[in-house]
Amino acid sequence: MSERAIIVVGGGLAGLMATIRICELGHPVKLFSYVPVKRSHSVTAQGGINASINVLGEGDSPQIHFEETIVGSDFLANQPPAKGMCDDAPNIVYLLDRMGVPFNRTPEGNLDFRGFGGTLYHRTAFAGATTGQQLMYALDEQVRRYEAEGLVEKFEYWSMQNILKDSEGRCRGIAALNMPTMEVVAFRAPAVVMAVGGPGLVFGRTTNSMINTGSAVIRAFKSGARFANPEFVQVHPTAIAGLDKRRLISESVRAEGGRVWTYKDGKKWYFFEEMYPAYGNLVPRDIASKVIHDIVVNQGLGPDGGRYVYLDVSHIDDDVLRRKLSGVLEIYEKFMGEDPYHNPMKVYPAVHYSMGGLWIDYNQMTSVPGLYAVGECDYEYHGANRLGANSLLSCIYAGRIVGAPAVEYASQELPDIADSALAEVVGREEQAFEEVFASDGEENAYLIQDEMGEMMDRDVTIVRENATLDKVAAKLEDLDAQAARIGLRDKGRRMNAEAIFARELRDRLLYAKMIVKAARAREESRGAHYKPTFPKRNDDEWLKTTLVDYSAEELKISYEPVDISLLPLRERRYDVKH
Amino acid sequence: MPKTVVLKIKRQAGPDERPHWEEFEIPYQERLNVLFCLQTIQRNPVNRLGKPTSAPVWDQSCLEEVCGACTMIVNNVVRQACTALVDDLEQPIVLEPLTKFPLIKDLMVDRKRFFDDLTKSKTWVSIDGTHALGAGPGCSQELQQLRYALARCMTCGCCLEVCPQYGLERPFVGAAVLAQVRLFNVHPTGAMQADERLEEMSKPGGITDCGNAQNCVRVCPKEIPLTESIAALGRQMVGYGLRKFFSKS
Known part of the structure; x- marks a missing residue:
């Protein structure tokens, strides 16, 4: 493949969507991934993807989605990009539907939607409780199609080590490590798109995957790429403790009626419902985590003095649980060895997502010309707190909008890099x-x-x-x-x-x-x-x-x-x- | 005396190196999984003889059985190391790499061929583009449930490991790829290219190479209806054969 190819680093939702858009514009891509792309961290996303399609006739609209996203972000997100994302969300979900994602359906055969944190509307399209996996596979298939046409060349088990810069400070390619052979190789490229995900391992055991090393963005940062809002790190309120990691119990469990409680004065205390009558168990994640932390650590009200609260779905019909939540309940069952259909689950907050990331302009370009960032490794869209089911959306949206400017940038004639x-x-x-x-x-x-x-x-x-x-x-x-x-x-x-x-x-x-x-x-x-x-x-x-x-x-x-x-x-x- | 866990691990520094066994003994903890046993060895890489060694290498990512990476053979059973709980296993816990793929190192193999076979089988919907073209085709809840069950395949390779017809030198694509062909052939738009996929699967390495051993369905961690899918694909293949015959005449 020629040195015309744009390099995409990372094969999660953002990287795959960027690859698809670049190929669609007729431009070849070299796709680098730490693991075979189908194993990227996006597969662990459970709950769904937001889009104000208003199938249920509730009067929802992209404008309301935008306003709730901004309020959820505590006003730290730049508003025009967030607006662009919310406006495009229905197109994105329809696109995924056309790609064959097995989204859950209404009796009429339309897309079904569930509620989620920080909203009172049913705005979240979902495929069981493994939506991230299903979206990943759909994009992987489309990339595979371009691979069969010769437009995509994959470098799997390769790790980006650094960016190449010319004397003018422009990004002109990358150096990457072929991990099986431990060989470092440099690749020229007219533009580079980083889609390397979040830094989970900085916080040790989190809901993130072992491949969320936080390394690649730091290599770019040390080579001059500016960073933004690193202090904003999302702690998800409901995860299960494990020796090797914390496993997410999706917000969708609460969206489908799951209730959080602990004992107070010998009685069940549904604290979210009491403290937040309007949103109840679906308050945004920053608030929910803070409340659970306060109840368990400061008030010592974890059941039996333990470091957990209960997340309970035992009152919900088994059939509904199986159809909508089996993917996540299966995780609880397999790792905790207890039946979550009939017993309350023991959950506690865990680090989940980085709102901060590489600084980008409204075309997703970092402070280094020719270097773009998309997905969790960019800082745009979520401000000080991300709403649930907005991450799959922001990853795909960023990948979608980076294509045209990256291809245009890549089309300029630049002097050869020696x-x-x-x-x-x-x-x-x-x-x-x-x-x-x-x-x-x-x-x-x-x-x-x-x-x-x-x-x-x-x-x-x-x-x-x-x-x-x-x-x-x-x-x-x-x-x-x-x-x-x-x-x-x-x-x-x-x-x-x-x-x-x-x-x-x-x-x-x-x-x-x-x-x-x-x-x-x-x-x-x-x-x-x-x-x-x-x-x-x-x-x-x-x-x-x-x-x-x-x-x-x-x-x-x-x-x-x-x-x-x-x-x-x-x-x-x-x-x-x- | 505190409880311990003994692991016997097949080590091999590379595909051309000689394999050998190495044993490790680590402290027992509640809810210990095989994956954390391996992580524990990394923190103190000393074998059971008390000799300093290197920690074994394995493939890992999500640790919640949705990425497929940490698939290996645990006490003669192919499965993911993350969901293999020590309490359910006899000791010593014997760990070996998958045998149907080229070895990278120790417990890590390269399943590239599996992904290439997916590409060969054209298991995708041929969309016209990513621009706004409105909603996809309607779909019944029943069809969605079937497709979701098939779509949970994480390309782990358990079904291939136990398949007597699948091997490095043999062309058979295996149960997982055949089930993916069914997944797209039953999709309302995907069905428009069903014949292209069936043509691929009628070639050597396709559906006729299945020996009906039915091992695949027994080891699938996601309980995908693999043998049922191969049978359904067989029926589609009959129809395709007839269509092909009559279009020629």
């Missing part, structure tokens, strides 16, 4: 691996990872205190120093998972520092960022996007205004109807 420039980047990456291979210190990268993850999860999620953040920042420096003294056990030059992990760990530590620094600086509470010392949203001083640049090995923070040109500011309330 072979020596490629060799230099490859040499740098190879050298970094050689240093890891030569390491014979006493530290174990996986244990440092555990320490970082547990600390970030404990101290930098639902509740943030400046004094604690200062301690975390200091500890991260220590861990970084420790990570420089690891002893590599596997010296093999084939699929060296340990060497790859050790390098990614350094990236994650930098990601963690960035989150902590931005969280420390923001002296207010907004969406998922909650500081008891500054308990209120402060629009006068903090209605602004956090920007982070990396220069001279320092993290430099600055701010830019949020585009609030379409919807006036208002108080965010869920105890009454909007």
